[in-house]
Amino acid sequence: MSNTFSKLLITSLVASVFAGCSSETSVKTIEAPAQVKTGTAHSESNQPLPDEVSEPCANVITLQERTSTIQKDQYTLVFPTDLLDSSTMTYCSNQIKNKGSLFEIDYVDPGGSGMDGYVNGVIGGVQKDGSWQTSDSSLTQMPILLSDLDDSMIIQWKVSQDNALDDDDKWMASINAIFDSGEPDVKPDAAKRDYDLVIESSSLNFNNTTEDTTKGNKKNYLARNPDGSLRTFDIIVDGKTYRYGVRYKFYHNSGDKDNKVHVKYIPIDEENVPPYLNHSLKAFIDNSKEFIQYANMPDTERVLAHEKVAISTLYLKSIRAGYEVYAGESTLRNDYFRIVFE
Numbered sequence: 001m002s003n004t005f006s007k008l009l010i011t012s013l014v015a016s017v018f019a020g021c022s023s024e025t026s027v028k029t030i031e032a033p034a035q036v037k038t039g040t041a042h043s044e045s046n047q048p049l050p051d052e053v054s055e056p057c058a059n060v061i062t063l064q065e066r067t068s069t070i071q072k073d074q075y076t077l078v079f080p081t082d083l084l085d086s087s088t089m090t091y092c093s094n095q096i097k098n099k100g101s102l103f104e105i106d107y108v109d110p111g112g113s114g115m116d117g118y119v120n121g122v123i124g125g126v127q128k129d130g131s132w133q134t135s136d137s138s139l140t141q142m143p144i145l146l147s148d149l150d151d152s153m154i155i156q157w158k159v160s161q162d163n164a165l166d167d168d169d170k171w172m173a174s175i176n177a178i179f180d181s182g183e184p185d186v187k188p189d190a191a192k193r194d195y196d197l198v199i200e201s202s203s204l205n206f207n208n209t210t211e212d213t214t215k216g217n218k219k220n221y222l223a224r225n226p227d228g229s230l231r232t233f234d235i236i237v238d239g240k241t242y243r244y245g246v247r248y249k250f251y252h253n254s255g256d257k258d259n260k261v262h263v264k265y266i267p268i269d270e271e272n273v274p275p276y277l278n279h280s281l282k283a284f285i286d287n288s289k290e291f292i293q294y295a296n297m298p299d300t301e302r303v304l305a306h307e308k309v310a311i312s313t314l315y316l317k318s319i320r321a322g323y324e325v326y327a328g329e330s331t332l333r334n335d336y337f338r339i340v341f342e
Helices: 093-099 255-259 281-294 299-308
Strands: 005-013 025-033 036-038 060-062 067-071 075-078 088-092 103-108 117-124 126-128 131-133 153-162 170-180 195-204 213-215 218-222 230-237 240-251 261-267 277-280 315-327 329-341
Touching: 067 093, 067 126, 075 126, 088 093, 093 329, 103 117, 103 315, 117 170, 117 329, 153 170, 153 195, 153 281, 153 315, 170 329, 195 281, 230 277, 230 281, 240 281, 240 299, 261 299, 277 281, 281 299, 315 329
Parallel strands: 036 230, 195 261
Antiparallel strands: 005 025, 060 088, 067 075, 075 117, 088 103, 103 329, 117 315, 126 131, 153 277, 153 329, 170 195, 170 315, 213 218, 218 240, 230 240, 240 261
């Protein structure tokens, strides 16, 4: 099978990685597959998006602690402890009803190496004040067994950034779905969270190779067609098709992580990512199981993937959307993040 990848030097005016960002010019070299094949694209929901125009921000709230409930039993914001002194995180309280778990962070790298934290809005359960607080299932449908989840749960999410494209900036915007095999109303056990689902929207200076790789104790395999080209998961947004590579990550000699399968949807064109999501979460979950067959992984990993990925007895306990932050200074936003039901 051929895994030939072409180098594309792309110079583009990236006024926004998602709609709403400031204009900055960026020259990037990215790796793209020489050939891509895929199946049917998943359509956008007919549910209306939040109104971003008619309700200006009238009441800015500055966060002072790590976890802040902004709408009881429904929405929470998480401001990583390591950023409390260096950065400022705010939200518009009068826009919560319309835009959900929205926020803006003026991020300043506090120093050190590696990831400084995951700045995020939460829909569903959350750990706060020393206990796990479940959400109101009439508002969020969570916690919910995967066997009971259907296509009616729609994620609506849009991000934007300012001053976020400098050479020393590093961040990644993503959704994380939190699954757990324990009782529905208890805190997810990190040691037993064996299925991770991540949907990336945009990033800067983040290593998203489309190669199958082994690095240290981690092994990555992407779904592929028989000729070695990427088999992509496609969605339609505002009439245009956008493509994700589907990557399966496994861990070795890493304790409890050895039982984990981390599935990530990676936009294959970093300069042309979806401007927003308005799609069924179940479509991403179901596809993460279906595409196992297309990844060129050893039998041991394949068996583990079938045992752990999207099994019907898991509970979906919360959905989080925001940014992994690593370096630089930038303004990063959840313009809106909510779930609606068809």
